[in-house]
Amino acid sequence: MKTVNIKIDGVALTVPEGTTVLEAARMANVSIPTLCFLKDINQIGACRMCVVEIKGARALQAACVYPVSEGLEVITNSQKVRDARKVTLELILSNHDRQCLTCVRSENCELQKLSKQLNVKDIRFKALTDKEMQPIDNSSASIVRNNNKCVLCRRCVAVCQKVQTVSVIETIERGFRTRIGCAFDKPLAETSCVNCGQCIAVCPVGALTENTHIPQVWNAIADPDKYVVFQTAPAVRASIGEAFGLAIGERCTGKMVSAIRRLGVDKVFDTDTGADLTIMEEGTELLNRIKNGGKLPLITSCSPGWIKFCEHNYPDFLDNLSSCKSPHQMFGAVLKTYYAQKMGIDPAKMYVVSVMPCTAKKFEAQREEMKNSSGYVDVDAVLTTRELARMIEEAGIDFKALPDTDFDDPMGNATGAGVIFGATGGVMEAALRTVADVLTGESAPMEKIDYHAVRGIEGIKEAEVEVAGIKVRLAVASGLGNARKLLDSIRAGKAQYDFIEIMACPGGCVNGGGQIIQPSSVRSWTDLRTERAKILYDEDKALPLRKSHDNPMIKELYDEFYGNPGSEKAHHDLHTHYIARGKY
Amino acid sequence: MGVDCGNCSDEKSRKLLAVIEAEKDNPGSLIRILHEAQEIYGYLPIEVQKFVADNTGIPLAEIYGVVTFYAQFSLKPKGQNKINVCLGTACYVKGAEGILDRLKKELNMDVGDCTEDGKFSLDACRCVGACGLAPVIMINDDCYGRLVPDQVPGILAKY
Incomplete structure (x- = not known):
């Protein structure tokens, strides 16, 4: 790599050619303020907050777009620079x-x-x-x-x-x-x-x-007639600590559960149980389609952002989508039917709150198709990770000082397969763990259930795995731009797969639109996707049960309520359908 | 208008499609395409913009952003007679605003609009290069100068 010698505020340094002044300054531990800058996504020099003096240049230059060259001399904190930034900021504030x-x-x-x-x-x-x-x-x-x-x-x-x-x-x-x-x-x-x-x-x-649901959730908690059940998606535990000063990538599942309990809710369950159930249904769907010559590739349906994207832009793929509801919707349906019956609770009085790393779940929860299981909506309110953090703060709970506690029984004990749902490739891996065991009729040993080929943050991953003698062609895409590329290549006949996982957000739910917001100064230089996903893979590794079909709760649910995965009752309560929407 | 027809059987859409086919692989061709589209349809309503989006793959929001950025693109139809009121410095100090206000009153519409019968559309522009005649209005290619508001009804009556 060609390098150039430059000076920033009098400090000499050697940096790769083509580096921007902003990045070079970082290497010299000089911090230049930015506002519009977002590394690799928005580098347009629009806001003028990062202006610097460049020796020989006519005017102040935007550091985020100015490439270094040999002998470049930069001054980042002269009176002229400070005044210019301040006036610009005053105008933005005006x-x-x-x-x-x-x-x-x-x-x-x-x-x-x-x-x-x-x-x-x-x-x-x-x-x-x-x-x-x-x-x-x-x-x-x-x-x-x-x-x-x-x-x-x-x-x-x-x-x-x-x-x-x-x-x-x-x-x-x-x-x-x-x-x-x-x-x-x-x-x-x-x-x-x-x-x-x-x-x-x-x-x-x-x-x-x-679009906040905090007021109605507080009202439900305060209402003595309401039985309020919280469920939390896997990715929430991978980010919520950031709101309370914990490091990015620091696990805090136990504190999160304690905090929710202290909000005054009746039960705290883990959406991962819903994810385990999703795997049973989706895995069965995949097996059926492979065995019976059904429509392939099967594409996962857990991400409501992806679903709506497909409905608008790829209506020709609607039959490829798994008919499974997303895990929190399935779980809401189970809570208002099976669990309500078992506990003798009137489902009309049950108020299910999903805490999600996702804003699209708010739209999903109010779709007409999500009201058919109990006769009531599966999920009454959806909070983002951020909204939960705000409620915890409002309740005066000292998050960092909380003890670790476990999710409530019986719906709180999920497997590692449910946990990794929050990262790109996780749904695929969880499904493979179950499908492999079902097809072989044996239980694969723990050291053989990590599918590394589908892990990691690359936008599109491909793999071919052999499951009980059957070759399954896999693809995983996260970020809708990547999903578009993948689907376009299938449409053009350039690629063929049997099973595809798509998540709308880059890196999957850990980087969802409902997660704790990190400023550009952090986002641009830290890979949030990897750091947060690590929490989920660590938790998976630490759990005694790591395959969805080993979850005793899931077994009980099928024995007592649904019969078999894919049964008529399961279809009625746990599956959905999609609508072709216009392109605009 | 017919631009949303799937098979593009009408002549205007065929013409626009030919423009798009010729231009769409050239980088930065959107503005040229929109110019031609405005020539063909007289203005750029949502149906025309969707037609351009569908046939170029450029997002509708981006097209709308470009159309609203440049003053020469219009979202509203133009009249049979296009009135342009010069609001350049010389015309302005000589009372162009009074002329414009009178036009709005006589035609009962705002700048950028078109009369219901499609006869007149009203726009404001910068210097037309006839400062010696300020204040000036143009109707199509006719120029009217040294105006006072009371002349407005008489001028409109000619059309």
């Missing part, structure tokens, strides 16, 4: 709706942090008048856009277009009227938005948030 006290992103806002860092003490330009305020778009079941807080960094647009290829938002008009929105200024709910929430995850400010 039409920012500065409701910091009540903003959901207070203390986790990149703009607020910059304002402090640049020592802005006075905003000389006027704030928004009521007349200039833009309407808030809360049409979507999942995502709320408040453009009055938008700083036009375009990170949401970049992630929606480049990473997810959903492309429903763009910069509209120009000059002072510039805003981010959908084509023809349609409300988000009327577009082909898939509700993945990656836009929220990258928003530096409070312009994008989830």
Whole structure:
């Protein structure tokens, strides 16, 4: 690799050619403020927060897009630079709706942090008048856009277009009227938005948030007639600690369970049990399709962002989708039927709350198809990981000081297979563990159940495994841009598979749109996907049971209630169907 | 309008499709395609933008972003007679705003709109290069200068 010699604030260093000044400064331990920058996703030099002096250059230059060259001399903190950044920031703040006290992103806002860092003490330009305020778009079941807080960094647009290829938002008009929105200024709910929430995850400010269910959940907890059951998805435990100062990648399952219990809920269960059930149903579906010449490849259906993407963009693949509901919906259905009967609880009084790393689950939970099992909705409210953290904070619970406790019996004991559902490749691996045992009629030893070929953060993974003498061609895609590539290659006849796992978010649920938000200063330089996924694979490794069909609760459920996987009753309660939606 | 027809049997869509086929593999061709589309249809309603999106693979939101960025693209139909009111510096100080207000009142519409009968559309523009005649309006290719608001009804009556 060719290198060049440069100087940053007088410090000489050698860096690879083509490095940006911003990255080079990092290597010299010099921190340059940024706002629109998001490594590899949005490097457009739009916000001018990262301007620096470059010797010989006519004007200040944006460090995030300026490539180094031999002999380059950079000054990052002269009076001129500080003044320029400050005036720019003042202008950004001039039409920012500065409701910091009540903003959901207070203390986790990149703009607020910059304002402090640049020592802005006075905003000389006027704030928004009521007349200039833009309407808030809360049409979507999942995502709320408040453009009055938008700083036009375009990170949401970049992630929606480049990473997810959903492309429903763009910069509209120009000059002072510039805003981010959908084509023809349609409300988000009327577009082909898939509700993945990656836009929220990258928003530096409070312009994008989830459509919150916190008030109704508090009301349900406070209602003595309601039996409130929480279930938590595997990926939630991989991120929630970050909200309370735990390191990224630090496991805190036990503290999370304790915290939820202290909110005053009746039961805390693990969605992983639902995941184990999903594997039984989906594994059976796969076996049936392979044995009976059914439609292949079978494509997983756990990710509601992916499902809506498929409904809009690949309606020709709807028959390939597994008919299985996603794990939390299955689990909600089980709670309101089997569990309610067993415990003598009126399902009308049961209030199921799913805590998810996901915003698309909010949309999924209110789909008409999700009301057929008990006659009531399977899931009453969906909280993101962030919303749960907010409730814990509101309840005055000292998260870090909590003891570890276990999920409640009997629905809280899941297997390692259920845990790894939260990472890309996890659903596939969990399914293979069960399918292999069913086909061979034997129990594979523990050292033979790790399918490393489907692990890791690559966007598209392919593998061929032999299960009981049958060759199964696998593909795993995470991030909808990768899903699009994979499906296009199948459509074009360039690739053939038997079983495909698709998750909407890059890296899977651990990097979901509902997870704790990490600022660009962290996201750009830390691989959240790997760090968080490690928690799940460690937990899998530590569990005594690591195959879904070994879960005694699952066995009991089939013995007492559903009969067999794929039975008529199971189909009625645990499966769903999909709708072709228009492209726009 | 017929642009949403699947088989593109009408002449306008066929014409636009030919433009798209010729241009779509050239980088940065969207603006050229939109120019041609506006030539063909007179403006760029949602159906036309969807047609461009469907046949180029460019997301609809991106197309809308480009259309709203550039002033020369219009989301609304233009009238048989296109009125342009110069709001350049010279015209402005000589009272162009009064002319514009009178036009709005006489035609009962706002800048950017088109009358219901399709006869007139009203736009504001920057300098038309006739500062000596300020304030100036253009109707199609006709120029009217040194105007006072009371002349407006008489001028409109000619069309």
